[in-house]
Amino acid sequence: MKLKSQIVGLPVLSIIDVASLGKVEDLVINPDTGSVDFLIVEPEQWYLERRLISIQDVAGIGEDALTTETKTNVVSIAKVPAALELLKREVEVTGSxxxxxxxxxxxxxxxxxxxxxxxxxxxxxxxxxxxxxxxxxxxxxxxxxxxxxxxxxxxxxxxxxxxxxxIHTETVHMPVVEKAPAEAAEDPLQFFEDKQKQYLIGRTVTTDILSDNGEMIAEQGQRVTKEMVDNAVAADKFVELTLNTRE
CATH class of the missing domain: 3.90.50.10 (Photosynthetic Reaction Center, subunit H, domain 2)
Structure with a gap:
């Protein structure tokens, strides 16, 4: 289980596309079912429109990121009438x-x-x-x-x-994207990291990545190596490295 405060602010990352899609700005609550149906995604650039992702399209919610299979799961709010109707009802719960x-x-x-x-x-x-x-x-x-x-x-x-x-809750299974058995057994965030490692190796670092104590993990312009990825994971800088590479 997660608190709202543990979800809001998380970066939204695409597993397949290896891309940052923004960060969770707020939750869209359905008062009829007592559930979070959508999450509003704040874009990385202030001038872009806010979008949303259905809770059914969330692959995992970890300590460092919220993951989804593909960037196409994050869509314009205007394209989802059900979400617009819920937003009009303005049910926040927190503060009530x-x-x-x-x-x-x-x-x-x-x-x-x-x-x-x-x-x-x-x-x-x-x-x-x-x-x-x-x-x-x-x-x-x-x-x-x-x-x-x-x-x-x-x-x-x-x-x-x-x-x-x-708290005793009824077990309800949401529809999920079908995966091979080996993938399905993994933690979603771990699955994301494994996918990222495959894509990262050979990409170019776009900014210096430093550990919290100032040690260099990756220099701008370097090609990502497996050792570099392992060092980033050990220093808790894996997400930062992921977001600062290019082909």
Whole structure:
């Protein structure tokens, strides 16, 4: 499971095209299903339009990047009427006030927990009105995801949980691109890295890549070698190297 704050800001990378497609700017929530249906992608250049990707087209969400099979999965918002309709409803969840079925207001939501495999909102992190208490409201206690308001079952406070391991969600499998068995068994982010290594070797470095302690990993103008890739991985600079090469 992932927090919204762990997803927003991640670079969006294409596995097949070996390309950076921007970064996740926000989530598009479907209040009828209580799920994230799309993610808004902010372009790398400010003058380009914002686009989006369907949660079904996300290959993996790791600590360093969100991956998708091909850059064609990131499309113009205007081309997806379903996303436009959801955006018009302006349901954010985070920042919403919490109200019980009988009309009792109590606190706000400052974070949501998302099952990255299905897009379902598994829980909402509640903060009491006086800030004295917090906890996770499991999705089965939520009655309505509304604009600026989350309606929950009465006495929800008694059913709060402290961490995501206590949340029981129904297992739902999203449609995925069919892969060979060997590929399917791999972690999506690891699969992305393996693909990247194949493409990177022999490409030209476009800027100096340094480790956090200032050691040179790759110099501008050099051709990428396997040793260079291994050094970048060891220094946690693999994504940086990936984004700064050309043919």
């Amino acid at each position: 006030r919490v109200m019980t079925r009988k009309g009792r207001l109590n606190g706000t939501i400052d974070e949501i927990v998302i099952d990255e495999q299905t897009g379902k909102i598994s829980a909402c992190r509640w903060v009491a009105g006086d800030g004295s208490r917090t906890g996770l409201i499991p999705a089965d206690l939520v009655i309505t995801f509304g604009k600026g308001m989350l309606v929950v079952k009465e006495n929800f406070e008694a059913a709060l949980v402290e961490n995501t391991s206590q």
